[in-house]
Amino acid sequence: MNEFPLGLLFIILGLLLLLSAFFSSSETGMLSLNRYRLKHLTNEGHRSAKMASKLLDEPDRLISVILIGNNIVNIAAASLATVIAQRLLVDNIDLAPLAATVFLTPLVLIFAEVTPKTLAQRYPERISFPASYILRGLSTLLAPAVWLVNIIVKAIFWLLRIGKYAPSEEALSPEELKTIVNESSSTMPEDRHSMLVGILELENVTVDDIMVPRNEVNGIDLDDSVEEISEQIRALEYTRFPLYKGDLDKVIGIMHVRDAAQFLYSDEPSKVMLTKAAKDPYFVPEGTPLHTQLINFQNQQLRMAFVVDEYGDIQGLVTLEDLLEEIVGEFTTDLANSSKEIHPQRDGSYVVDGTASIRDINRALDWDLPTDGPKTLNGLILEHIEDIPDANVSLKLEGYLVEILQIKDNAVTAARIRVIGSKTESAD
Structure with a gap:
């Protein structure tokens, strides 16, 4: 290459570094693509996404194309840098290889490796989508070399008893989706x-x-008189209610309030009207x-x-409404102020009914009271105290100060709760 002008050699070296940067950024960009966004764009008909997706369907072939091209370019750049060094160091030609290494290493590291790979990692679609067209052409051009390299690699794997590549499962678990x-x-x-x-x-x-606990279920007891049943139906807050005889375990059916119209407006109402209109439990x-x-x-x-x-x-x-609320949230904008079981106080504490669900309290106040044990506040307090307490007993419960306000029938019916800093659990 002695007949080439030195300036031309530097221009060729710069072009080789640009090609090296292209291969480095292409590799990082293709492997950094979000596979799920890529599938979405492919389904939407995005042309570049389709091309990139086809290349990624054969990862072994893609990596081979990129690495073959990158190594050819890097080796050519190293050889050319040595020639340039020999031209410049005529009097010390033995130092040419060392000088070429010292000169080329930072250039390759900065301009052909770190910078392009960092850009590709930040903007994978901008880099990999245009590059996919070039890589597709190189894949065809270098097909014989790619085939030979893959055959040799498979032979090495066979000698090392390394099994065939198994594509990773792309289905996500619920936790991964979350x-x-x-x-x-x-x-x-x-x-x-x-x-x-x-x-x-x-x-x-x-x-x-x-679930609504058994002791809070509002239903109609058919052992009551017709007059009492009529008053109870009119006073119910729910559109559906259970019918039972004497005890909830003896449930007869589920009834919609509109199906009770005949009973409510009949001149001679009878309980049979209700039982016939009720649906099986x-x-x-x-x-x-x-x-x-x-x-x-x-x-x-x-x-x-x-x-x-x-x-x-x-x-x-x-x-079903309770279940849907787990998905869409409560059908109200201010849970703490609208809940009949949670009563905000001026000092920042809350008076909570003992029958309130722990999950409802956590959701309404954005707290994290433990939910892996008892389901109600009463059950949670009794579990930690391990006794039937007296009123005004207080306990620290995982960062919350709980003061028992009222006891009835061996159950906590009301408690005051405030957030504190300590996470220790103790009973006073």
Whole structure:
């Protein structure tokens, strides 16, 4: 190359460094593409996304093309740098290889490796989409070399007893999906983000966590008089209610208030009118995951079910509305002020009914009281005290100060709760 002008050699060396930067950025950009966004763009008909997707379908071939091209360019650049050094160091030609190494190493490191790879990692689509067209052409041009390299690599793997490459499973677990949704919270409205998280958490919540406890179920006892039943139906706050005889375990059916119109407005109302209009009760075992129960409600075309234990005793009542609230949240904007069980105080504390659900308290006040044990505040307090307490007893419970205000029938009916800094648990 002695006949080439020195300036031309420097220009060729610069072009080789640019090609090296292209291959480095292409490799990082292609491997940094978000596979799920790439699939979305491909389905939308994005031409560059389709090209990149085809290349990524054969990762071994893609890597071979990039590395063959990058190594050819880097070796050529090293050889050319040595020639340039020999031309410049005529009197010390033996130092030419060392000088070429010292001169070329920082150039390759900065301009052909770190900078292009960093840019490709930050903007993978901008780099890899245009590059995919060039790589596609090189894949065809270098097909024989790629085939030979892959044959040699497979032979080496065979000698080392390394098995065939198994493509990674792209299906995501619910926890992985939840991570993706949480990471995307800044790009979507808060209500949609909460709904997506609620859907993904359905399998971690059971009907026991959201059911109305047995002692809070409002129903109609058919052992009462016709007059009492009529008054009770008119006073009910719910559109659906259970019918039972004497005890909730002797439930007869579920009734919609509109089906009680004949009974309410009849000149001679009878209990038979109610029993004929009621639908058969629907029972689900305790511990049923919410995502399973949602499908059951859909298949059965029902909106209410009784939760029973292993002995068939009714433990509570779960409705479709309760289940949907786990996904979309409470149907109100201010849970703490609208809840009948949570009463804000001027000093920043809250007076909470003992029957309040721990999950409802956490959701309304954005707290994190433990939910892996008892389901109600009363149960949580009794579990930690391990005794039937007197009123005015206080305890520290995982960062919350709980003061018992009222005891009735061996149960805590009201307690004052405030947030404190300590996370230690003790009873005073």
